[in-house]
Amino acid sequence: MDADLxxxxxxxxxxxxxxxxxxxxxxxxxxxLVVVRSGALELVxxxxxxxxxxxxxxxxGDTFAEASLFEPRHHCDAVAxxxxxxxxxxxxxxxxxxxxDPALAWRVAAHLAARLVAERARAERLALPHAxxxxxxxxxxxxxxxxxxxxxxxxxxxxxxxxxxxxxxTYRALARLERAGLLRREGRGVVHLGVRARA
Amino acid sequence: MDADLxxxxxxxxxxxxxxxxxxxxxxxxxxxLVVVRSGALELVxxxxxxxxxxxxxxxxGDTFAEASLFEPRHHCDAVAxxxxxxxxxxxxxxxxxxxxDPALAWRVAAHLAARLVAERARAERLALPHAxxxxxxxxxxxxxxxxxxxxxxxxxxxxxxxxxxxxxxTYRALARLERAGLLRREGRGVVHLGVRARA
Numbered sequence: 243m244d245a246d247l248x249x250x251x252x253x254x255x256x257x258x259x260x261x262x263x264x265x266x267x268x269x270x271x272x273x274x275l276v277v278v279r280s281g282a283l284e285l286v287x288x289x290x291x292x293x294x295x296x297x298x299x300x301x302x303g304d305t306f307a308e309a310s311l312f313e314p315r316h317h318c319d320a321v322a323x324x325x326x327x328x329x330x331x332x333x334x335x336x337x338x339x340x341x342x343d344p345a346l347a348w349r350v351a352a353h354l355a356a357r358l359v360a361e362r363a364r365a366e367r368l369a370l371p372h373a374x375x376x377x378x379x380x381x382x383x384x385x386x387x388x389x390x391x392x393x394x395x396x397x398x399x400x401x402x403x404x405x406x407x408x409x410x411x412t413y414r415a416l417a418r419l420e421r422a423g424l425l426r427r428e429g430r431g432v433v434h435l436g437v438r439a440r441a
Numbered sequence: 442m443d444a445d446l447x448x449x450x451x452x453x454x455x456x457x458x459x460x461x462x463x464x465x466x467x468x469x470x471x472x473x474l475v476v477v478r479s480g481a482l483e484l485v486x487x488x489x490x491x492x493x494x495x496x497x498x499x500x501x502g503d504t505f506a507e508a509s510l511f512e513p514r515h516h517c518d519a520v521a522x523x524x525x526x527x528x529x530x531x532x533x534x535x536x537x538x539x540x541x542d543p544a545l546a547w548r549v550a551a552h553l554a555a556r557l558v559a560e561r562a563r564a565e566r567l568a569l570p571h572a573x574x575x576x577x578x579x580x581x582x583x584x585x586x587x588x589x590x591x592x593x594x595x596x597x598x599x600x601x602x603x604x605x606x607x608x609x610x611t612y613r614a615l616a617r618l619e620r621a622g623l624l625r626r627e628g629r630g631v632v633h634l635g636v637r638a639r640a
Contacts, residue, residue, distance in 0.1 A: 287565065290581070297565060312554040340547050347546035348539050354553035355511040361560040366486065366496060368567030369605030382489070406568030 244305060247353045248277060250346045252339045254329035259283075259322035265330075267319045272310035274333035278302050281326025287318045296403060299323065299396070308354055311336060368406050373415040376405045378424065381435055394431035443504060446552045447476060449545045451538045453528035458482075458521035464529075466518045471509035473532035477501050480525025486517045495602060498522065498595065507553055510535060567605050572614040575604045577623065580634055593630035 254277065259265060265283065266273055276283075278300045285298045285306060297318060300306045310316055311333050340347040367379045380401060384392040394401060402412035419425045426434045453476065458464060464482060465472055475482075477499045484496040484505060496517060499505045509515055510532050539546040566578045579600060583591040593600055601611035618624045625633045 295565070295568070297561070309554040309558050312551045313558075317558070337547075340550075341543055344540055344543040344546045347543045347550060348536075351539075351546060351550035351553055352511045354550055354557055355508040358553055358557045358560060359508050359512075359516070361557060361564060362496070365560055365564040365567055366494070368564055369494070369603075371605050371607060371610075404568075406570055408570060411570075 244353050244356070247305075247349045250343070250349050251275070251331045252335045254331045257328050257330055259326045259328065261322055261324055263322050265320040265322070265328060266307075266316045268316055270316050272313055272316055272333050273307065273330050274336055275305060275311060275331040276300075276307045276320070277329040277331070278304050278306075279327040279329055281328075282323040283320050283326055283328065284323045285318045285320055299400070301395070305353070308350070308357060311350070373405075373407050373411045374419055376407065377401075377412065377415050378419065378435070380405060381425065381433055390434055391428065391432050392435060394433075397431065443552050443555070446504075446548045449542070449548050450474070450530045451534045453530045456527050456529055458525045458527065460521055460523055462521050464519040464521070464527060465506075465515045467514075467516055469515050471512055471515055471532050472506065472529050473535055474504060474510060474530040475499075475506045475519070476504050476528040476530070478526040478528055480527075481522040482519050482525055482527065483522045484517045484519055498599070500594070504552070507549070507556065510549070572604075572606050572610045573618055575606065576600075576611065576614050577618065577634070579604060580624065580632055589633055590627065590631050591634060593632075596630065 256279070257265065259281070265276065268288070280302050282302075283300045283306070284296045285300070286294055287297050288294050298306065307316065307320065336350075340350060363383070367376055367383075370376045370379060381392055384394070386392055398412060398416075399409055402409050405412070407415075416425070416427070420427065424436065428434060455478070456464065458480070464475065467487070479501050481501075482499045482505070484499070485493055486496055487493050497505065506515065506519065535549075539549060562582070566575055566582075569575045569578060580591055583593070585591055597611060597615075598608055601608050604611070606614075615624070615626070619626060623635065627633060
């Protein structure tokens with residue numbers, strides 16, 4: 243949630259979506275900046291070969307479609323993965339407001355810079371040729387709870403897909419890391435890292 | 442080259458770099474927006490395990506370090522891969538100019554949005570689990586010359602590293618794609634795509 247940005251934005255229009263309903267489809271005119279209030283939206287792209295892949299899953303507080311402020315049309319679908327409420331800050335109004343408000347324009351730029359840094363980190367992780375390295379890197383990036391536990395936001399299957407891995411490769415890598423003492427699984431979607439049991 | 446942005450920027454300071462010389466190192470105070478005038482700079486990150494990897498190679502006309510306008514320090518090294526000249530638009534001056542010039546601030550945002558879209562496309566490509574798919578996707582993204590040839594900007598080795606592949610995997614995938622009639626190599630770093638020789 244980029245509260246500094248949201249505080250400066252012109253008023254939003256609220257949209258309610260049923261599960262499976264699309265907020266927009268690739269090729270639709272750009273709506274504007276979207277903030278998820280509740281539920282979850284998936285950004286989905288269809289490849290040249292017709293393969294659909296989830297680029298991103300936006301949870302409450304997340305913003306998306308910021309690049310659509312600068313482009314006439316959307317490049318992916320946004321589909322509700324659960325009953326959802328979103329706030330849409332219309333592109334034209336936001337552009338108009340920013341044209342006389344340098345603080346707002348700069349705040350949009352800062353928000354995009356933060357997204358760019360995050361996206362680069364994701365690309366770097368994906369460029370790691372070994373599944374175990376990708377997995378460890380992604381797990382290290384999760385916030386550590388008290389006691390050092392790290393909790394997956396979703397399922398291992400969702401993480402595998404985010405990392406460009408098959409489930410099988412993910413489970414094999416997990417088992418290998420566990421045997422090497424580099425992580426320990428504890429209940430559903432909770433891991434401890436760097437255990438390094440040398441016994 | 443984002444000429445629209447560069448035209449709005451406050452004056453740059455020129456820096457000349459010898460091959461191997463660093464413009465900045467991770468942890469250094471953020472310099473500002475950099476435009477490559479000649480030569481080439483590599484952005485290099487060192488992982489937790491001490492492995493160095495090239496994140497990006499910036500060629501003449503390319504800009505980089507735009508995220509450093511919003512952060513106090515650099516997160517990677519920028520090293521000249523050849524004798525180079527760069528223009529540095531200092532962060533503090535750029536921020537000051539943008540604070541009273543909404544057109545400049547918005548142009549910076551637009552530039553960041555374009556980088557974000559490109560970085561996302563890179564991450565999507567890297568999420569493809571098969572080497573041949575990544576390679577085809579990267580080759581399709583190159584501009585087609587007259588006659589349909591596509592020319593690599595660098596070496597196959599550099600492309601392999603950008604795609605998170607070993608050279609061996611890249612050459613195997615190339616051979617497989619060629620046998621399947623999906624591409625044809627023609628001289629150094631030139632390919633034709635979609636030949637689909639069904640003979």
